[in-house]
């Protein structure tokens with residue numbers, strides 16, 4: 523079992539470059555299924571989730587080859603409209619196959635993903651949205667079977683909550699549906715806007731992505747396309763917080779600071795000096811951060827995927843911080859691990875109260891998921907002595923070269939495989 527060993531105390535300095543967004547690539551791999559032929563996605567990170575989605579595509583009949591951050595996807599005319607349980611379990615985003623496979627094949631079978639470490643995570647909005655486009659679903663033996671025998675028909679859909687995945691699933695079906703679809707209260711995440719840009723490059727007619735109302739005019743056929751994936755705002759934010767937590771001076775390059783407006787504002791509130799250009803941001807961290815409050819919300823609110831990293835920073839803040847997690851029902855499982863390092867945090871339902879302590883102290887901890895894993899490594903950078911973070915396969919799902927990038931910034935860190 524691989525682990526990361528980190529010794530705290532070094533202020534990070536230098537430049538770190540980020541790659542394309544995990545949460546954009548995965549959807550674009552699925553979107554490729556809409557158009558037979560050869561697609562190219564550029565700026566793709568070498569991470570486990572991209573490989574796993576490659577396995578899902580392979581099952582369907584398509585191939586994915588990643589070389590030098592360019593992913594070549596070859597989609598045959600005939601594909602198998604199915605994703606079995608062992609693949610869906612490993613790659614929850616395979617639920618996004620529902621929309622495109624219904625649109626292309628008129629039927630689909632996808633095993634239903636279970637809950638995970640972030641809570642129950644139901645897919646009711648995905649299914650309701652696709653039903654409104656004319657699909658019918660039945661759940662049999664844990665497998666969701668969808669049919670659209672008369673094809674999909676554009677509809678006016680309004681979500682109760684701007685779910686990223688449900689918006690994407692409906693969008694991926696609507697591009698090949700007959701007529702016009704409107705999605706109201708759509709998610710506005712940059713990754714969704716990037717998905718729409720890729721779909722439009724394939725010949726789709728999508729407008730309004732990145733706003734709360736997306737309009738789609740269905741077309742008969744899409745063509746393969748080449749697309750450069752939007753930079754990963756969560757990876758960028760993680761390195762920005764790494765600079766902040768060590769009182770260092772870090773430049774994050776090849777990112778879009780505009781996609782991190784709320785998070786950078788909060789870093790300033792914590793006492794960081796922040797400067798940003800079009801595709802870079804520098805963070806000059808304080809000796810000790812100032813306590814602050816934040817609440818996670820759908821974009822452009824504070825990203826839930828940066829919540830655990832920010833809590834690591836606030837663990838040593840001067841004062842008490844209160845944070846509210848509004849997106850997931852249980853994202854606090856890592857708090858127990860941070861507490862073992864000396865953090866003083868209590869949680870109650872959606873809230874965490876973080877009473878800042880002057881020092882954390884290194885110890886063995888276990889990464890419960892991707893972002894919490896990153897948070898524990900960042901806490902280790904600040905802690906006295908050394909920390910061992912195990913279960914780092916979670917971190918491998920979303921960060922290419924995490925340890926190497928931090929080491930290049932001057933962190934005392936190594937990976938033991």
Ligand code: UD1
Pocket residue numbers: 545546548615642643644645646647648649683684685686687688820826827849850851
């Ligand atoms: C995506 C991201 C994830 C990020 C999240 C929120 C990917 C692969 N994952 O997840 O990293 O944390 O957006 O920014 O892109 N919900 C329902 N019913 C549904 C759909 C969602 O109740 O049908 C609930 C979920 O349980 C969750 C909340 O809505 O509590 C947010 O989910 P959603 O926005 O759909 O996130 P994901 O697409 O799953």
